[in-house]
Amino acid sequence: MDSLLKHMVDMTGHRDHTMLDISVISAVQELAGALQTRVLTIVPAKGTQYVRARAIIADGEAARMEDHPDPSYLGEPIAQFPALEACLREHDSSAESVSADGRHTLWLPIWIGDKALTCLEIVRPTAYSPDTVHVIGGIVSVYRNFQNLLDYSERDSLTGLLNxxxxxxxxxxxxxxxxxxxxxxxxxxxxxxxxxxxxxxxxxxxxxxxxxxxxxxxxxxxxxxxxxxxxxxxxxxxxxxxxxxxxxxxxxxxxxxxxxxxxxxxxxxxxxxxxxxxxxxxxxxxxxxxxxxxxxxxxxxxxxxxxxxxxxxxxxxxxxxxxxxxxxxxxxxxxxxxxxxxxxxxx
Structure with missing residues (x-):
């Protein structure tokens, strides 16, 4: 409980999207016992959607922002993530898949109205217990609400771009x-x-x-x-x-x-x-x-x-x-x- 409260205090102390991303993946990585946690950007382009990592933390490593060296890189086509693609299409709150090597991946889209342009991806070696999903869901709710607060003060109301x-x-x-x-x-x-x-x-x-x-x-x-x-x-x-x-x-x-x-x-x-x-x-x-x-x-x-x-x-x-x-x-x-x-x- 002390660790959870510490992470909540840390998350709600930021006034910057970058540090908020770093804070949320650090919290989820520890509390879920994950191998890797990422913040993904869902990019609509060329009539489809692409998935591009913008922050990542792996087991034993520090959290960092993630950028591709190729400036023309849009991301990976959403079709490469069928469970996530179905989740977004059906406006579901989560999706889970198991890879050939037994790793369990959980996707949690951040819904703002009927759009999800951000998603958390959590990978761990074992299945997610109901308690773990419940705790992570609470963190995602705080993350989403704080994103909304930051967006309200930082974003242009028509285009959604920074103001x-x-x-x-x-x-x-x-x-x-x-x-x-x-x-x-x-x-x-x-x-x-x-x-x-x-x-x-x-x-x-x-x-x-x-x-x-x-x-x-x-x-x-x-x-x-x-x-x-x-x-x-x-x-x-x-x-x-x-x-x-x-x-x-x-x-x-x-x-x-x-x-x-x-x-x-x-x-x-x-x-x-x-x-x-x-x-x-x-x-x-x-x-x-x-x-x-x-x-x-x-x-x-x-x-x-x-x-x-x-x-x-x-x-x-x-x-x-x-x-x-x-x-x-x-x-x-x-x-x-x-x-x-x-x-x-x-x-």
Whole structure:
């Protein structure tokens, strides 16, 4: 009982989704006597669902965040998890399967209304007793309720993406971490080998092209649907360690963590082409323009945003449906370097 209470206190003390994930898998791993516990993200994309791990703890190891090295990786197709697939289809509270080597896997989707975009996966060598399932179910309920509380304060009500207030906090933390230790791991991650100088953090500003025309021609309900679908495409196109925000209207911002310029370009352009290829109901084709810049810990947030915004303006005024890198525009003589201005307002 003391261990359970300790874990409950730890879980409810966090105000951050990453640390909440680490806390819940640590609690479940110990209390269930599990071999491995994961937090899975259910990613809807390409007409199906994919399963992608975002946090993991294994027997004898520390809990950590989990990210795939390939930026184009969506996850494993849901068809590879037939018990979980049936559970999600039937809106059940749990699913269990036994592997050929006798391991028992329990899946517990986190239902928010009629959607489950997060799932706990617990693997242990023996079957789950009713008492164990009862305790784990209680932890999942606390986890779900706390996720709801965090989402209420951090999320945009229309798209479900992180909001502007949360962006300010996340960018400040990223700048602080970069300034104090360029190679510091994210919360819950193990020590990494030293990153090359080419690995940086990035900020991308996204704007929906001709969005006013969509609202004027089809109405605001279809305009809202476009924003929701673009938010879904952002969630599936960017990596689990990246952070995606809605600033309001048709403007979005992405924080890309620890990526080379080449990978950042690939990730951003993959999202742009995913939007271009998507068929939006009634509306048809929609495109986005993107401006992005490397984040420097020695620049103020307003200057970083301003430079990304300059690159976005260039993209929109030179044909739209493209992603422009601020430094490349400046070095190519296509854009004048922005003067520092700590008092400027953007968006």
């Amino acid at each position: 502007r207030k949360t962006f300010d906090d996340q960018l400040a933390k990223m700048l602080h971490a970069s300034a104090s230790d360029q190679d510091a791991p994210l919360p819950g991650q193990p020590e990494r080998r030293q990153a090359t100088e080419e690995q940086k953090q990035w900020l991308a500003v996204v704007d929906v092209d001709h969005f006013k025309a969509v609202n004027d021609k089809f109405g605001h309900l279809y305009g809202d649907e476009v924003l929701i679908l673009i938010a879904n495409l952002m969630t599936s196109s960017f990596r689990s360690q990246d952070r995606v925000f809605r600033f309001g209207g048709e403007e979005f911002v992405v924080l890309l963590r620890s990526s080379t310029l080449e990978n950042a370009q690939k990730i951003i352009d993959r999202f742009r082409t995913n939007v271009e290829a998507h068929v939006f109901p009634q509306v048809g084709t929609v495109t986005v323009s993107v401006g992005y810049v490397a984040i420097s810990p020695y620049e103020s947030p307003v200057n970083i945003l301003g430079r990304a915004d300059q690159a976005l303006y260039y993209a929109k005024s030179h044909g739209r449906n493209q992603a422009c890198h601020y430094d490349q525009l400046v070095s190519g003589g296509l854009l004048a370097a922005a003067a520092s201005n700590d008092t400027a307002e953007f968006f």
